[in-house]
Amino acid sequence: MxxxxxxxxxxxxxxxxxxxxxxxxxxxxxxxxxxxxxxxxxxxxxxxxxxxxxxxxxxxxxxxxxxxxxxxxxxxxxxxxxxxxxxxxxxxxxxxxxxxxxxxxxxxxxxxxxxxxxxxxxxxxxxxxxxxxxxxxxxxxxxxxxxxxxxxxxxxxxxxxxxxxxxxxxxxxxxxxxxGLPDSHVRRVARAVAVLRREYARRLPVEELAALAGMSPSSFHHHFRAVTSLTPLQFQKQLRLIEARRLMLAEGASASLAAHTVGYESVQQFTREYGRMFGLPPVREVRRLQAA
The missing domain is CATH 2.60.120.10 (Jelly Rolls)
Incomplete structure (x- = not known):
């Protein structure tokens, strides 16, 4: 079998x-x-x-x-x-x-x-x-x-x-x-996550996300971290960096274009945070992966 x-x-x-x-x-x-x-x-x-x-x-x-x-x-x-x-x-x-x-x-x-x-x-x-x-x-x-x-x-x-x-x-x-519980913390957080996935490139205040989840900001922050292991800001940042990496690898976008497309105003900040997450600055990592 x-x-x-x-x-x-x-x-x-x-x-x-x-x-x-x-x-x-x-x-x-x-x-x-x-x-x-x-x-x-x-x-x-x-x-x-x-x-x-x-x-x-x-x-x-x-x-x-x-x-x-x-x-x-x-x-x-x-x-x-x-x-x-x-x-x-x-x-x-x-x-x-x-x-x-x-x-x-x-x-x-x-x-x-x-x-x-x-x-x-x-x-x-x-x-x-x-x-x-x-x-x-x-x-x-x-x-x-x-x-x-x-x-x-x-x-x-x-x-x-x-x-x-x-x-x-x-x-x-x-x-x-x-x-499957419509009012569980997991499902409430999921409503906010759906918006983060869809609109990761714009600024999303925690108050707006908390309202979507039907929670106070402090309660939402606590439950979001319990469910996802990240704060809402960290979650959005990882979404942005993962999408930027895809844009550079799959579509050949430059680091600056990818940074601005996913919502970064500063390319320097993007480069710094990208290096923390993936271990190398974006240009160096893309070159290494393309060579591999």
Missing amino acids: KSELLDTVLRHADHLADRDGVARTPIPGLVAIRATERSALSYQIARPLACLVLQGRKHVTMGSQSFTFAAGDSLLVMADVPTVSQVTQASASAPYCSLVLDLDPAVIAGLSTEMAALDDDGQAPVRAEPTDAHLHDTALRLMRLLERPASIPVLKDALVREFHYWLLLGRHGAAIRRL
Whole structure:
């Protein structure tokens, strides 16, 4: 069964993966990941998701927490959090392979009304656990749907719901369930995060974000940091720097153009903060990555 899911995901990725090894599917939020060599560090603000590692190994850092995932492990991200990740074990003969599904708060909310309450064990937004056999089986049936396109509109919603159900029954189910509570701190913070993601280039006072979340500024600041591990200002700064890096690497933008595009008024400040986050000033890092 395990090799069957691996073979199915690799078969899909072999045909459809882009240059980053990401193969999207007709099922919204479901993607296959494939890598044939150790990757560079990847900086991103992760969305709530479940990642089933099927082959190879990956290392993920969030704040002071670090996780290493190998075949048979699942990575669960239960809030919008900054992560640094790297594929650490992969080869042409045995590619790193994983299957990722975005977590859907609406599906979680619907299931939560039908399931017994669970005790929560804390607010850590990134968790790890062995992949449950039922979850693995549901993932296989989701991938098999891709071979029968006419069946996707009819069956995908039920299988996505089942996938979430097995996650909610797992040992981190209570933490996942917070995503489905409309008035939970996680969902309130998520409303502000959505605006930060969309409008990161403009100044966003904490008072404006707190109002979106329906909290006082002090309460919002506390809960935002508890959920994301960053202050709102730090979160926006990382969004800006990650987007600026993408503009320079993918679109060939100059450092000054990238800085102004993402909202920096001072190129010197941009260069200084970029170096702190990525280890090198922007021009030097782009040259190094392009040479590599």
